[in-house]
Amino acid sequence: MDETTSKLAFDTDWQYDPAPESTDHIRIDEQYELFIGGEFVAPKEGRYFDSINPANEQVLARVAAAGKDDVARAVKAARKAYQTSWSTLKPAERGKYIYRIARVLQERAREFAVIETLDGGKPIRESRDIDIPLAAAHFFYYAGWADKLEYAFPGKQVAALGVAGQIIPWNFPLLMAAWKIAPALACGNTVVLKPAETTPLTALKLAEVIRDAGLPPGVVNIVTGAGDTGAALVDHPDIDKIAFTGSTAVGRSIQKSLAGTSTKYTLELGGKAANIIFADAAIDEAVEGIVNGIFFNQGHVCCAGSRLLVQESVADEVIRKLKDRMESLIVGDPMDKNTDIGAINSPAQLAKIEDYLRIGQAEGGEMYQSSATLPTTGYWCRPTLFTGVSQSNRVVQEEIFGPVLAIQTFRTLEEGLDKANNTPYGLSGGVWTDKGAKIFKMTRAIRAGVIWANTFNKFDPASPFGGYKESGMGREGGLHGLDAYLELS
Amino acid sequence: MSTPASTSSSPLPRLDLVSRVDQTGVEERVARFCKRSIKKASKMQALKLALGMIDLTTLEGQDTPGKVRQLCQKAIHLHDSIPGLPHVAAVCVYPVMVGVARKALDDQGLAGEIKVASVATAFPSGMSPLHIKLEETKIAVAEGADEIDMVISRGAFLRGDYGYVFDEIAAVRDACGEAHLKVILETGELGTLDQVRRASVLAMHAGADFIKTSTGKIQPAATMPVTLVMLQAIRDHYYETGRQVGMKPAGGISKAKLAIQYLVMLRETLGQAWMAPEWFRFGASSLANDLIMQIQKQQTGVYQSADYFSKD
Numbered sequence: 106m107d108e109t110t111s112k113l114a115f116d117t118d119w120q121y122d123p124a125p126e127s128t129d130h131i132r133i134d135e136q137y138e139l140f141i142g143g144e145f146v147a148p149k150e151g152r153y154f155d156s157i158n159p160a161n162e163q164v165l166a167r168v169a170a171a172g173k174d175d176v177a178r179a180v181k182a183a184r185k186a187y188q189t190s191w192s193t194l195k196p197a198e199r200g201k202y203i204y205r206i207a208r209v210l211q212e213r214a215r216e217f218a219v220i221e222t223l224d225g226g227k228p229i230r231e232s233r234d235i236d237i238p239l240a241a242a243h244f245f246y247y248a249g250w251a252d253k254l255e256y257a258f259p260g261k262q263v264a265a266l267g268v269a270g271q272i273i274p275w276n277f278p279l280l281m282a283a284w285k286i287a288p289a290l291a292c293g294n295t296v297v298l299k300p301a302e303t304t305p306l307t308a309l310k311l312a313e314v315i316r317d318a319g320l321p322p323g324v325v326n327i328v329t330g331a332g333d334t335g336a337a338l339v340d341h342p343d344i345d346k347i348a349f350t351g352s353t354a355v356g357r358s359i360q361k362s363l364a365g366t367s368t369k370y371t372l373e374l375g376g377k378a379a380n381i382i383f384a385d386a387a388i389d390e391a392v393e394g395i396v397n398g399i400f401f402n403q404g405h406v407c408c409a410g411s412r413l414l415v416q417e418s419v420a421d422e423v424i425r426k427l428k429d430r431m432e433s434l435i436v437g438d439p440m441d442k443n444t445d446i447g448a449i450n451s452p453a454q455l456a457k458i459e460d461y462l463r464i465g466q467a468e469g470g471e472m473y474q475s476s477a478t479l480p481t482t483g484y485w486c487r488p489t490l491f492t493g494v495s496q497s498n499r500v501v502q503e504e505i506f507g508p509v510l511a512i513q514t515f516r517t518l519e520e521g522l523d524k525a526n527n528t529p530y531g532l533s534g535g536v537w538t539d540k541g542a543k544i545f546k547m548t549r550a551i552r553a554g555v556i557w558a559n560t561f562n563k564f565d566p567a568s569p570f571g572g573y574k575e576s577g578m579g580r581e582g583g584l585h586g587l588d589a590y591l592e593l594s
Numbered sequence: 595m596s597t598p599a600s601t602s603s604s605p606l607p608r609l610d611l612v613s614r615v616d617q618t619g620v621e622e623r624v625a626r627f628c629k630r631s632i633k634k635a636s637k638m639q640a641l642k643l644a645l646g647m648i649d650l651t652t653l654e655g656q657d658t659p660g661k662v663r664q665l666c667q668k669a670i671h672l673h674d675s676i677p678g679l680p681h682v683a684a685v686c687v688y689p690v691m692v693g694v695a696r697k698a699l700d701d702q703g704l705a706g707e708i709k710v711a712s713v714a715t716a717f718p719s720g721m722s723p724l725h726i727k728l729e730e731t732k733i734a735v736a737e738g739a740d741e742i743d744m745v746i747s748r749g750a751f752l753r754g755d756y757g758y759v760f761d762e763i764a765a766v767r768d769a770c771g772e773a774h775l776k777v778i779l780e781t782g783e784l785g786t787l788d789q790v791r792r793a794s795v796l797a798m799h800a801g802a803d804f805i806k807t808s809t810g811k812i813q814p815a816a817t818m819p820v821t822l823v824m825l826q827a828i829r830d831h832y833y834e835t836g837r838q839v840g841m842k843p844a845g846g847i848s849k850a851k852l853a854i855q856y857l858v859m860l861r862e863t864l865g866q867a868w869m870a871p872e873w874f875r876f877g878a879s880s881l882a883n884d885l886i887m888q889i890q891k892q893q894t895g896v897y898q899s900a901d902y903f904s905k906d
Contacts, residue, residue: 111836113829114866119639119857124631230629389826390619425833433862442631539614559616 143322186323371579531573815845844877
C-alpha cells in the first residue's frame with residue numbers, strides 16, 4: 106500500500122450545513138434547590154455552584170451545594186418514606202410508580218436530551234438516541250420486576266435493604282441516575298442520589314418528573330454537590346447501601362470508609378478495556394467498532410475500548426482505515442445533529458487528557474490526531490491515536506477518560522490475551538473475528554465483566570454490567586442488578 | 595462453455611483473502627449515514643449534484659425509437675423553468691437503441707456532455723455464449739455507446755468458477771475499446787455481502803471502470819448496505835493499486851432523500867475524488883423528477899403538483 110499516492114480527501118466541496126437542535130422548547134431555571142422529602146428546599150448553608158455548558162463556557166444554572174446537614178435531612182426523609190410508605194406499599198403499586206416515571210421520560214425525551222447535551226457536552230445524537238431512551242428502558246425494565254422479585258430468586262425470601270445512598274458520575278448523568286434509582290425502587294428501597302457537580306441538571310429535571318408522578322415524598326431525594334457532599338452521604342450512619350459509579354480512587358476511599366460497617370456497597374469504577382482485532386475479522390466493521398469503542402461520548406466512558414490490540418498482519422490496514430475514518434468524524438457543537446464528538450465535560454477533565462497527551466509523547470509514543478477544526482470557546486479534544494506504545498507506557502496502563510486510543514499489536518491469540526488481561530482493570534472488552542470458536546475462547550479467558558463480540562458499547566437493561574479487579578464489585582442491570590438491592594434469605 | 599483466454603494483464607485476485615463483511619456492522623454504519631441532517635444550501639448542493647449523476651434509464655422490451663428520443667429530450671431539458679440545473683450524466687438504453695440515442699444527443703450538440711450508455715452481454719440474465727456477448731458489446735460501441743453496462747455470469751460466480759467470470763469481464767473490457775465499462779454484479783442474486791465484496795474485487799481486477807449493483811430487473815436492487823460494501827471494496831482497490839473505480843447503484847432509488855443519503859455515504863467513505871459524475875452514478879428513471887421537485891421546493895418553499903414536471 107502506498108499511502109502517499111493513494112490518499113483519500115475528506116475535506117469535500119460538499120459540506121453539511123449546521124443543523125442545530127432547537128432549544129426553544131426547554132426550560133432551565135436560574136437556580137435549583139435540593140430535592141428532599143418531595144420538595145425543593147434551599148441548602149442550609151446557602152452555598153451554590155454554577156453548572157456550565159462545556160461547549161461555550163456559559164453558566165446554565167446555579168445549583169445548591171448540599172452540606173452535611175442537608176444530606177442528613179435527605180437521609181432522614183428517605184428513612185421516613187421507607188418506613189411509612191414505600192416498604193408497606195403493595196409491590197405492584199411500586200411498579201406502577203416506576204412505570205409512570207418511564208413513560209414521562211419517554212414523553213419528555215426531547216427536552217431531556219437537549220438539557221443533557223447542554224449540561225454535559227455530549228452530542229445531541231447520542232443523548233437523543235442512546236442516553237434518554239436507555240434511561241427510560243431501565244425504568245420500564247425494573248418496573249416489571251417490582252412485583253415479581255420472589256420469582257427472580259426462586260426458593261429465597263426477598264427483602265428490601267432500606268435507604269440507598271447513590272453517587273453517580275458526569276459521563277451519563279440521566280442514564281446513571283436511572284441505573285441506580287430504578288432497581289432500588291423496584292426492590293422497595295428509598296434513595297438519596299447525588300449527581301455529579303458538572304452535570305446536575307437532568308437529575309433535577311428527573312426530580313420534577315418524580316414529584317409530578319406522585320411518588321410518596323422522600324422515596325427519592327436528590328442532593329447536588331461535589332465530593333464533600335458525596336463523602337457526607339457515604340459517612341452517614343443511617344445508610345444501608347452505597348452504590349457508586351466513578352473513579353477507582355474515590356471507589357477505594359469509599360471501600361475504606363465502609364470497611365467494618367454493615368453498609369453494603371457496589372462500586373462501578375474505571376476501566377482500560379482491550380478491543381482486540383484478529384486478522385480474520387471483518388476489518389471495516391471492526392474499524393467502526395474501534396471508533397464506537399473509544400470516541401463514543403468523547404471517550405468519557407468507563408467501558409471505553411481505550412486499548413486497541415490489533416493482530417500484526419493487519420495492523421497497517423486497520424490503522425490506515427482508522428485514520429481515514431477519523432477524518433469524517435465531526436467535532437464541534439454538541440447541539441448540532443451531525444456532530445459525532447462533542448465537548449470535553451469540564452476544564453479539569455480536559456487538563457487531565459492533555460496531560461496524558463504530553464505523557465504519551467514524552468514516553469516515545471507517536472501521536473496522531475484528526476484534522477478537525479475546533480471551536481474557539483469551550484473544551485475540546487481532537488480524536489487521538491497513539492502508536493508505538495507498549496504495555497509499559499502510561500497511556501496504555503492508565504484510564505484517560507477521553508478520546509485517546511492506545512494502539513498495540515500482537516502476533517498470536519495467546520499474546521493478545523496476555524496483553525488484554527495485563528491490566529489492573531477488568532470492566533469490558535471487545536473481540537473481533539470471523540471465527541466463532543475464537544470468540545468463545547477469548548471471551549472465556551478475558552477477565553472483564555462485559556465482553557462484546559464483533560460489536561462494542563452495546564447496552565441493555567436486561568444485561569448485567571460491572572467489573573473485575575480494580576474496575577469494581579457488584580453488577581448493575583438484569584437480575585444481578587436486583588440482587589444488589591435485596592436481602593436474600 | 596469454453597474458457598476464454600485472459601487478455602487482462604492483472605492476475606485473478608485471491609478471493610479467499612478478500613476482507614470479510616459483517617452484515618450487522620454494515621447495517622449499523624448505514625444507519626449512521628441516514629442520521630446525517632442535510633439542510634439549506636447543503637441540501638440544494640446535494641440535490642443538484644445527484645441530478646448530474648443520473649443515468650436516465652429506459653430498459654423495456656417495449657422501448658421504441660420514439661420513446662428513446664423522448665428520454666433524450668428529457669435528459670437535455672430536465673426542467674428549463676429552473677435555471678442553472680445540471681443535465682444528467684447519461685442516458686442508458688438497450689444496444690438496439692444506441693444509434694437513436696446517439697443521434698438525438700448529437701443533433702442537440704451534446705455529444706460528450708451527456709453520455710450514451712448501453713447495457714450489453716445478454717442483459718439482464720447474461721445467459722448467452724461469450725462470443726455473442728462480445729459481438730453485442732462491439733456493436734453497441736460501434737453504434738456510438740460511450741459506456742457499456744455488462745452483467746457478470748452469476749451462475750459461474752456462484753458455482754465458484756471465478757476464473758471464468760474474470761476472463762469474461764476482461765474480454766468484454768477489450769471489446770469495449772475506448773468505451774467505459776460498468777460491471778453489473780446483480781447483487782440481489784449473490785446472496786451475501788461477502789459475495790458482493792468478492793465479486794467487486796474480481797470485477798475491478800478484471801478491468802471494470804465502474805462497478806454497478808443491479809440490472810433493476812431483480813429484487814432487491816440497489817440497497818445502501820450493498821453499496822457501502824462496494825464502496826469499501828473500491829477504496830481498498832484504490833489503496834492497493836492507486837486506480838480509481840467508479841460506483842453505480844441502480845434500481846430502487848427514486849426519492850431525493852434516499853439519493854442524498856447515498857451521497858453522505860459516498861462522501862464519508864471515499865471522499866472528494868469520487869463526488870462527481872465521472873465517478874458516481876445513480877441508475878434511475880423516476881429519481882430525476884423527485885430531485886427537481888425538491889429543488890423547486892427549496893427555492894419556493896412549497897411543493898408543486900407532479901403534473902408540472904415532465905415525464906418522459
